[in-house]
Amino acid sequence: MTAADLRERVERLLAEHDPATTDRLDFLRARYDAGLAWVWFPEGLGGLGLARGDQGPVDALLAEAGAPGNHPERNGIGLGMAAPTILRFGTEEQKKRFLRPLWTGEEIWCQLFSEPGAGSDLAGLATRAVPDGDGWVVNGQKVWTSGAHNAQLAILVARTDPDAPKHRGLTYFLCDMTDPGVEVRPLRQITGEAEFNEVFLNDVRIPDSQRLGEVGQGWLVAAATLDNERVAIGGAAAPREAGMIGKVARTWRERPELRTTGVHQQLVESWVDAEVARVTGVRLRQKLAQGQPGPEGSAMKLVFAGLAQRLSGLELELLAEDGLRYSDWTMVRPDRVDFTGRDAGYRYLRAKGNSIEGGTSEILRNVIAERVLGLPGEHRVDKDVPWKEIPR
Numbered sequence: 001m002t003a004a005d006l007r008e009r010v011e012r013l014l015a016e017h018d019p020a021t022t023d024r025l026d027f028l029r030a031r032y033d034a035g036l037a038w039v040w041f042p043e044g045l046g047g048l049g050l051a052r053g054d055q056g057p058v059d060a061l062l063a064e065a066g067a068p069g070n071h072p073e074r075n076g077i078g079l080g081m082a083a084p085t086i087l088r089f090g091t092e093e094q095k096k097r098f099l100r101p102l103w104t105g106e107e108i109w110c111q112l113f114s115e116p117g118a119g120s121d122l123a124g125l126a127t128r129a130v131p132d133g134d135g136w137v138v139n140g141q142k143v144w145t146s147g148a149h150n151a152q153l154a155i156l157v158a159r160t161d162p163d164a165p166k167h168r169g170l171t172y173f174l175c176d177m178t179d180p181g182v183e184v185r186p187l188r189q190i191t192g193e194a195e196f197n198e199v200f201l202n203d204v205r206i207p208d209s210q211r212l213g214e215v216g217q218g219w220l221v222a223a224a225t226l227d228n229e230r231v232a233i234g235g236a237a238a239p240r241e242a243g244m245i246g247k248v249a250r251t252w253r254e255r256p257e258l259r260t261t262g263v264h265q266q267l268v269e270s271w272v273d274a275e276v277a278r279v280t281g282v283r284l285r286q287k288l289a290q291g292q293p294g295p296e297g298s299a300m301k302l303v304f305a306g307l308a309q310r311l312s313g314l315e316l317e318l319l320a321e322d323g324l325r326y327s328d329w330t331m332v333r334p335d336r337v338d339f340t341g342r343d344a345g346y347r348y349l350r351a352k353g354n355s356i357e358g359g360t361s362e363i364l365r366n367v368i369a370e371r372v373l374g375l376p377g378e379h380r381v382d383k384d385v386p387w388k389e390i391p392r
């Protein structure tokens with residue numbers, strides 16, 4: 001398909017569904033059906049089988065015409081992690097069933113991976129899925145589940161074979177959060193908000209048709225999700241001076257009375273680092289356009305977390321007592337994850353989570369050491385040991 005054909009397709013969508021008069025959801029559904037949601041996805045699944053780079057011009061034309069967006073900030077886990085995993089490992093029926101409402105935002109997704117005893121050591125998780133007729137019965141507890149209070153669906157990893165070594169006894173499922181037995185309880189975080197939750201799974205029945213990938217292959221599927229997660233958190237497209245550096249630079253420009261030479265030096269160094277991270281992100285996304293993200297995503301996420309913490313700290317230093325004033329502790333269960341929202345105090349506190357969520361910085365350094373630099377792996381005493389025999 002040529003650039004002109006693609007443009008014509010966008011124009012046809014706009015002519016048949018005038019954004020000024022068409023209901024938002026109807027427009028989004030029509031856009032998906034026209035293959036203009038993710039042009040690099042296959043035909044019939046929101047795409048046209050084109051290159052990832054062809055999406056930019058489509059988005060620009062639609063934005064120019066005032067077309068409604070699908071609010072990606074409300075469904076980051078769905079769009080960033082569930083969709084590429086379903087595309088890669090899902091059956092045709094699963095792709096047809098789940099991708100359209102995921103893209104339009106009619107179904108919000110969350111990620112049921114971490115457990116009280118299994119975060120960094122995710123493969124050690126204990127939530128059990130036991131076969132039962134044409135499905136599975138799941139019991140266990142998950143934790144830190146961002147957005148579970150808004151989610152209709154979840155990606156879930158559970159243990160299906162306790163006799164196998166930890167990485168080999170896992171299976172990946174798509175779990176309906178509205179099913180009986182799924183209990184979501186808010187957890188308040190350092191900002192005072194309850195952005196995440198603990199989730200209890202009590203005899204939750206999942207049909208086998210909602211298993212993603214082979215039984216026992218859950219680690220392989222989860223690893224693909226985690227690679228996408230790091231890119232989604234650390235490698236999101238951003239214009240120059242967006243995000244945390246934009247907030248600090250604006251304060252610097254608007255409040256000359258706060259400036260000192262030392263802070264100026266820190267700001268310039270951080271600005272350069274932020275710009276290096278931004279253009280590295282561009283390169284990462286170009287690489288991504290050619291296939292599955294690799295361990296480079298870990299480096300981006302690591303840099304993103306470090307910068308966010310450094311910059312939000314610098315902003316507080318600039319604002320001194322004004323920055324420390326953080327008075328709104330109202331319990332909110334937000335419907336989006338917002339790293340830079342509200343005030344400087346919020347940004348400082350929220351940035352603390354950046355080096356934990358989506359894999360801690362220590363673990364990402366291990367990934368880089370082993371998978372990028374080829375250094376010897378960590379000593380593992382539980383390799384080839386049946387999971388049930390590992391002390392917990």
Ligand SMILES: Cc1cc2nc3c(=O)[nH]c(=O)nc-3n(C[C@H](O)[C@H](O)[C@H](O)COP(=O)(O)OP(=O)(O)OC[C@H]3O[C@@H](n4cnc5c(N)ncnc54)[C@H](O)[C@@H]3O)c2cc1C
Pocket residue numbers: 110111112113114115116117118119120121143144145146147196353356357358359360361362363366378
């Ligand atoms: C804001 C936020 C949102 C989150 N959202 C979700 C979500 O939606 N879904 C979900 O499933 N999870 C979510 N998480 C959970 C997150 O992925 C885990 O917290 C994370 O993987 C760390 O696991 P842990 O908390 O169990 O820490 P632990 O694994 O107990 O680690 C504790 C400390 O020990 C270090 N450590 C552990 N092992 C090693 C090692 N081998 N080498 C060096 N250091 C090590 C860690 O890096 C860390 O500093 C979220 C977390 C946060 C903070």
